[in-house]
Amino acid sequence: MAVQPPDLATVRPGADPAADPLDAGPRPRGRTGRRARRRTGKGLWIPGTILGLIVLACFVWPLVYRDLPSPTAGSLLQANLPPFSPGHLLGTDPLGNDIVSRLLHGGRVSLEVGLTSNAIGLLLGGSLGMFAAFRGGWLETVTMRLLDMLIAFPSLVLVLVVSTYLTPSKLNVIWAISFFSIPTFARLARAATLRLREQVYVVAARLAGARDSAILLRHIAPNVLPQLLTYSLLWVAAAIAIEASLSFLGFGVPASEPSWGMMISRGQAYISSNPELVLIPSACLFLTIVCLNTLGDALRARTGAP
């Protein structure tokens, strides 16, 4: 008889370390869930709120507040206004564009690029990895080797190549960045699927007569998705950073659509006279990325994903 004695050294992810070994009956999941929430509460709610505010400001404020000046149609007459000038809370840049409006617009571009490239990676990469791992055999080998080749490329160089070849536009930047998110998500999904495929309940489902597609959709995907989602938060941060680097180097989105990276790049020339031109967008970029990373870490700790 191999009765598992309670083992204090091994606590299942998400389980209550004290109650688990002494488990005397049903596992009250609600309780352990609450506990975990408290433990990671700060890491979850603070960055979550800040991110929510940033998203609201970037996407909703321009819609609600109609008087917001256009980010690109500034007048040279109003160039280089200092912060707290009437009508221009953070002042204007050397071309007379309102900085608040540029910031909001830039944030929108950054987030759009980050989220979209991420969604592409998650969907395409995730399903590729899952499918490859589930089917196994030569299909898996070929798919994964191809994706490995993508990963092996120095990322920035590839993005540069792609975005110079294609005309600079937001869409092309998104595709360029997706080139990295796809293999990363695919590998993650593959690793998770390989682990799940060996789970007894997957074998049991097959013995119960479930078809491959049903197993993939109903057993594998729901268990892989939380891991991918958690990881994707970290990827949004990375994608935003890549977009900023591209814009900084001048290969990003076109000048008609300011992004944070572009603002930093343009502001560079004036760093001694008007340091706020660089500092303010940098601070926004920094805050967003830090929040995304902390949130991702907190979620990962909570779901117990690797």
Add this chain to the structure above:
Amino acid sequence: MTTQIQPDAAARTGDPDAPLLTIENLEVTFRTRDAPVHAVRGVDLTVYAGQTLAVIGESGSGKTVTSRAVMGLLPRTASVRGSIRLGDRQMVGLGEKELRKCLGREVGMIFQDPARSLNPTMRIGSQLTEAIRVHLPLDRRQARERAVELLAMVRLPAPARRFHEYPHQLSGGMRQRVMIAIALACQPRLLIADEATTALDVTTQAQIMDLLLDLQQRFAMGLVLISHDMGLAASYADQVAVMYAGRVVERAPTREMIAHVRMPYTRALLDATPRLERPPHAPLPVISGRPPDLRALDPGCAFAPRCSRVRERCRQERPELAEHQPRHEWACFFPCADDTIPGEDER
């Protein structure tokens, strides 16, 4: 090969009649979000040199928590009250550093899963040598010699060769032998085996138990077997303590216990164990229900809801463990008479 080991052990066993381990009124409570979990609720146990005590219980009975409390291996959420004396040293409230000094030197422990107790990236030899050098002032070469000696002592085949191997190259039984060697590296006076043979095959289990009893005799160690298996306890232990819901509910010398079971829970355990003597397809007499929730316990006997002999008094009042017959203690108001089967007699 054991000449080096023997005299030291003999020197340390001072008074042979003094108990090695005395646990008095031990209580362990785990803090959780909503209600504290009372894992161990007043346990008294004594182990003498050269004696084997089996602690029997299901998961959640508190047997493992008790043994971990002795080793100071409980998580931070645990609060420990009561007294655990090893020789004449009080272990409860001991600082981490002093505790560590004690562990290994005074008391060794082996666990159920030898695969996870060994570091997969280190050679057997290095792990053993490390364990020796933590406690004994030996140089590298001496520690090595000692390690090979220990591996031979636990009857690991070809110890000098195995010394250079990694855990994954050994079978489960061999790994458990290595764990025993590590636990015995400093000749502790007390060895706790927590389900040490549960994961092993029966033939391997028999060999490991042989080895453990042999070593115990040689070094006059106290041995505590934590197990769920009545058969193991009956075959190898001098004394058996049965735990239920964090308390010892019956304790007696093994023969006395099996021959005259008093506690209805012990009876239920014995009856529900499949035995070679039973004919196939005979239904196992088994009680229904599950162990109580250790967060919210009623004032009465914890076993009352599942007990076939329960009466009103059992729900109101908690029976204490007491020596009702010479050397036979139980915690029950209405103990089984000899040869009763639960449910068969009147309620």
Add this chain to the structure above:
Amino acid sequence: MTTGNGTGRPLLEVRNLVQEFVVRAHGGVRGGVVHAVSDVSFEVRAGETLGVVGETGSGKSTMVRSVLQAPPPKSGEVWFQGVDLATARRRRDLVAARRQMQAVFQDPYGSLDPKWTVFSIVEEPLAAYRTGDRRQRRARVEEVLDLVGLDPSVFGDRKPGQLSGGQCQRVAIARALTLAPALIVCDEAVSSLDVLSQAQVLNLFERLRTELGLSYLFIAHDLALVKQVSDRVAVMYLGTLCEVGPAEELYRNPLHPYTKALLDSIPSPDPERPRPRVPDELAGEPPSPLDPPSGCRFRTRCPRAADICAAEAPPVRAARPDHTVACHFPLSPVAPVSPARHGGDGAAD
């Protein structure tokens, strides 16, 4: 309940089953073929329980998986209700057979998807076979949950994480029962449960056997446990069957030295019985299935081994009606004839 016994053939008949795996150890070095199951034949008759005992590495779990065709065996025949599953290339035959052959595995938590409710877990086979409409399925799920002693209104919406080990195992049994199978394969199904919940589940298996006329292929490493539920017992060592016989007789009068060693190793709750004693020869470790011994697989640990044991594999011989052994020197004399097959026609001659 159809058991497929109309023709007088056994419900499940396994002939010369072989399962091997190629392992590539690090960088292709030290690779080889794991001979997990080598030429195993046995049968399970309608309405009976065949217990299979063996130690870790004996290949009993692999054997079960091969019977279930997950993954299919390398060679050999698995006849179930008149269909050879191993050669049933048409998916439909396999699927139809699987409906009648369900499994319960060891790990109570691992065999249930943690994200599903008890209700949907038990419903899954019905959904997979597109059986009945929603209301019929619901009724069936409630029926089988009742059958295994779980109140559907209480447990239906719970998830595996909210259940105890014993309750999880009941859910797994309920899932196995939904399609009204003829055979349930139990792979260490109660091994990870506590003594009392183990006894409860064992009694449940027995009740279902008599109520539904089920057959079981019951795999475990615990001999006492196997005896509790089995009509006949097969002893497995290193991928081969040593001995197959009626439970009572095999335990009372073992013929194979390995069976005897196993029986002698079990500690009994009766303190009057002698302490388990293992012959010195057995003290060694079982050989690796990567490189099994020639001839009789048990010879390296056998106290009775002689030259012939290394030279040739022992034939399966019928000792008594229905009791077969594969040993050159069995513990009591057996008939010199050798055309018997384990658990097979031995009874006939």
